[in-house]
Amino acid sequence: MPGEHRPLVGCTLGDPAGIGPDVLLRAACEDTGADLLLLGDPDHLRSRLRALAATEGLLAAPLSDLSTVTDPTQARKHQRNGQRGPWVLPCTTVVPGLQLGTPRNEDARAAIESIQAGADLALSGGIDALVTAPVNKHQIAALETRFMGHTEYLAAHAGVRHPIMLLAGPTPHIALLTTHLPLATALTLVRHELVATVLQRLHRQWSQRFGRAPVIGVAAFNPHAGEGGRLGTEESRELSPAIQAAREAGVDAQGPYPADSIFLRRGLDVVLALYHDQGTIMAKRAPWPTINLTLGLPYVRTSPDHGTAYDLAGTGKADHGPMAAAIRLAAELCAVRGGGVPPSAAPTGVSG
Amino acid sequence: MPGEHRPLVGCTLGDPAGIGPDVLLRAACEDTGADLLLLGDPDHLRSRLRALAATEGLLAAPLSDLSTVTDPTQARKHQRNGQRGPWVLPCTTVVPGLQLGTPRNEDARAAIESIQAGADLALSGGIDALVTAPVNKHQIAALETRFMGHTEYLAAHAGVRHPIMLLAGPTPHIALLTTHLPLATALTLVRHELVATVLQRLHRQWSQRFGRAPVIGVAAFNPHAGEGGRLGTEESRELSPAIQAAREAGVDAQGPYPADSIFLRRGLDVVLALYHDQGTIMAKRAPWPTINLTLGLPYVRTSPDHGTAYDLAGTGKADHGPMAAAIRLAAELCAVRGGGVPPSAAPTGVSG
Numbered sequence: 272m273p274g275e276h277r278p279l280v281g282c283t284l285g286d287p288a289g290i291g292p293d294v295l296l297r298a299a300c301e302d303t304g305a306d307l308l309l310l311g312d313p314d315h316l317r318s319r320l321r322a323l324a325a326t327e328g329l330l331a332a333p334l335s336d337l338s339t340v341t342d343p344t345q346a347r348k349h350q351r352n353g354q355r356g357p358w359v360l361p362c363t364t365v366v367p368g369l370q371l372g373t374p375r376n377e378d379a380r381a382a383i384e385s386i387q388a389g390a391d392l393a394l395s396g397g398i399d400a401l402v403t404a405p406v407n408k409h410q411i412a413a414l415e416t417r418f419m420g421h422t423e424y425l426a427a428h429a430g431v432r433h434p435i436m437l438l439a440g441p442t443p444h445i446a447l448l449t450t451h452l453p454l455a456t457a458l459t460l461v462r463h464e465l466v467a468t469v470l471q472r473l474h475r476q477w478s479q480r481f482g483r484a485p486v487i488g489v490a491a492f493n494p495h496a497g498e499g500g501r502l503g504t505e506e507s508r509e510l511s512p513a514i515q516a517a518r519e520a521g522v523d524a525q526g527p528y529p530a531d532s533i534f535l536r537r538g539l540d541v542v543l544a545l546y547h548d549q550g551t552i553m554a555k556r557a558p559w560p561t562i563n564l565t566l567g568l569p570y571v572r573t574s575p576d577h578g579t580a581y582d583l584a585g586t587g588k589a590d591h592g593p594m595a596a597a598i599r600l601a602a603e604l605c606a607v608r609g610g611g612v613p614p615s616a617a618p619t620g621v622s623g
Numbered sequence: 624m625p626g627e628h629r630p631l632v633g634c635t636l637g638d639p640a641g642i643g644p645d646v647l648l649r650a651a652c653e654d655t656g657a658d659l660l661l662l663g664d665p666d667h668l669r670s671r672l673r674a675l676a677a678t679e680g681l682l683a684a685p686l687s688d689l690s691t692v693t694d695p696t697q698a699r700k701h702q703r704n705g706q707r708g709p710w711v712l713p714c715t716t717v718v719p720g721l722q723l724g725t726p727r728n729e730d731a732r733a734a735i736e737s738i739q740a741g742a743d744l745a746l747s748g749g750i751d752a753l754v755t756a757p758v759n760k761h762q763i764a765a766l767e768t769r770f771m772g773h774t775e776y777l778a779a780h781a782g783v784r785h786p787i788m789l790l791a792g793p794t795p796h797i798a799l800l801t802t803h804l805p806l807a808t809a810l811t812l813v814r815h816e817l818v819a820t821v822l823q824r825l826h827r828q829w830s831q832r833f834g835r836a837p838v839i840g841v842a843a844f845n846p847h848a849g850e851g852g853r854l855g856t857e858e859s860r861e862l863s864p865a866i867q868a869a870r871e872a873g874v875d876a877q878g879p880y881p882a883d884s885i886f887l888r889r890g891l892d893v894v895l896a897l898y899h900d901q902g903t904i905m906a907k908r909a910p911w912p913t914i915n916l917t918l919g920l921p922y923v924r925t926s927p928d929h930g931t932a933y934d935l936a937g938t939g940k941a942d943h944g945p946m947a948a949a950i951r952l953a954a955e956l957c958a959v960r961g962g963g964v965p966p967s968a969a970p971t972g973v974s975g
Binding site: 450534 | 802803804805806807808810844845846847849850854855856857881882883884886887899900901903904905906907908909910
């Protein structure tokens with residue numbers, strides 16, 4: 272459509288031995304509302320495109336070949352000329368000898384160089400949003416000992432201390448109070464001060480990203496939300512005071528509601544889950560794939576909520592639907608980006 | 624079908640002010656493979672039948688009226704004569720003045736008398752299986768202070784010390800290591816001795832009920848099953864030794880697997896969840912309704928996994944699908960009942 276502004280979404284390739292490159296190439300054949308800039312090794316991507324073409328006919332339109340660009344401004348120029356991508360920005364080299372489905376330590380370099388390029392481009396505005404493909408954390412951690420995952424890496428790179436991991440799908444989305452901690456440690460952090468702080472942070476970060484203030488439901492700690500104290504007191508001791516404090520700061524926080532039915536409640540935009548598995552079970556058991564969205568970054572970042580799936584790499588059986596959904600959400604949020612919070616939804620006193 | 628043996632399934636009515644009577648009457652119009660003996664107040668049930676008939680046409684076949692029986696042998700005689708029920712066994716009286724959707728303390732008596740009748744009949748063999756409709760636990764607890772729920776009540780009535788709550792749906796089903804405890808207390812019970820004992824108990828009780836031995840997956844305690852110790856040690860310290868001990872006793876136990884994806888694994892019959900919400904989030908977030916099945920009782924007992932839903936009582940909007948599914952599962956398990964474990968699946972040394 273002439274005059275239509277389509278965001279330029281940068282995509283990291285993930286582990287080249289996993290399903291990342293394939294689901295990206297397949298997602299690039301769908302209309303996601305974005306033009307893609309693939310951040311990786313052009314030779315590896317072309318080899319995957321030929322393989323997919325042989326089995327799935329991807330060389331037919333819309334994806335006939337992959338052209339490279341030397342920088343994102345070149346891609347934006349192509350966009351203005353009515354081209355649709357995807358384009359490849361060479362930023363790493365896959366070591367020869369790769370076998371799909373077989374992880375190699377030497378592929379950590381390619382994965383991390385792709386992420387580094389994406390983080391730099393997203394921060395500088397070279398791309399409008401960043402979508403990441405799955406990596407092998409253990410492999411990368413051997414190279415970059417502090418690598419805990421994309422969320423932590425991108426936050427550190429952007430100088431953001433408190434990102435929030437959001438698992439997005441049909442509402443309510445799921446936000447995590449804490450992420451990768453032993454359960455016993457995570458539960459000691461369910462204290463009213465932290466919960467109140469994170470509720471305010473979630474309110475602010477969500478509002479910035481979605482352009483409106485959220486209604487937040489807080490998941491309970493104990494079965495049946497403690498049944499009035501018969502099944503535990505964390506609800507009255509920690510959660511209710513935190514919710515009250517957040518409400519006084521202008522946050523529309525509600526609950527605590529039983530964790531095994533809070534996701535069925537109407538009217539909630541997002542559930543605050545109190546520990547990793549409480550939220551990820553809700554998300555992964557949902558009848559739809561959820562998308563990982565990092566709140567708090569100065570740019571839009573999403574990813575599909577699945578791993579490298581080595582057993583599916585190269586089989587043609589990997590579902591590219593979650594990757595396409597992650598790109599689609601990123602494209603939608605680019606339209607909101609910079610919209611900020613309507614004045615009525617950003618009361619003074621909200622911080623975090 | 625002449626000669627066909629249809630089980631006689633007793634159904635408690637639950638809170639008469641909730642959706643129980645309505646979903647039972649509607650489920651009785653479906654072919655669930657069972658003939659129903661409704662345990663309650665015939666006047667109340669007929670009044671609900673008339674109301675449903677006025678709005679939903681239930682007085683048309685197959686449910687034209689409700690006849691009473693004085694004992695279950697009379698119902699079985701009707702069955703032999705080719706009749707299909709449902710029949711009502713009067714066993715309680717609803718106090719006049721009931722308004723649907725408005726809980727009253729005086730209805731606890733009717734709810735508990737229905738359960739008592741059902742428990743007696745199931746234990747004596749008067750009925751082939753028991754299906755329970757939702758009650759208001761708080762109301763009943765005011766009358767029977769020890770009432771924690773159907774599972775605990777029926778187990779105590781039958782002299783069973785260690786029933787297992789199973790949330791059944793498409794496999795894998797979900798079994799709970801512990802049920803209604805504060806989370807902090809429940810987590811202190813995740814010790815290898817108890818987990819090994821419950822694995823053996825689950826193996827035995829499942830085998831008795833389903834007629835074959837189960838493949839059991841154990842859910843992990845920490846995120847990502849502890850990631851090799853980086854995110855907690857309960858997997859190596861408690862769960863793996865328990866699984867090993869159970870395997871040595873002939874139980875096909877596997878894991879621990881990450882709790883946020885264990886339900887996606889193929890080949891598992893049942894997941895052992897380590898605490899209430901871990902299992903109930905898996906069950907209630909599933910894309911299908913789950914059925915509560917009590918293992919360990921000397922008879923088949925199921926119930927739909929929902930509550931009294933006062934807000935839906937009398938509106939015609941309550942979904943009777945879960946109740947019909949609970950009756951259907953009970954009917955199917957009646958066919959297995961008494962089948963026991965095939966010798967090859969019941970190795971010596973299995974106890975619990």
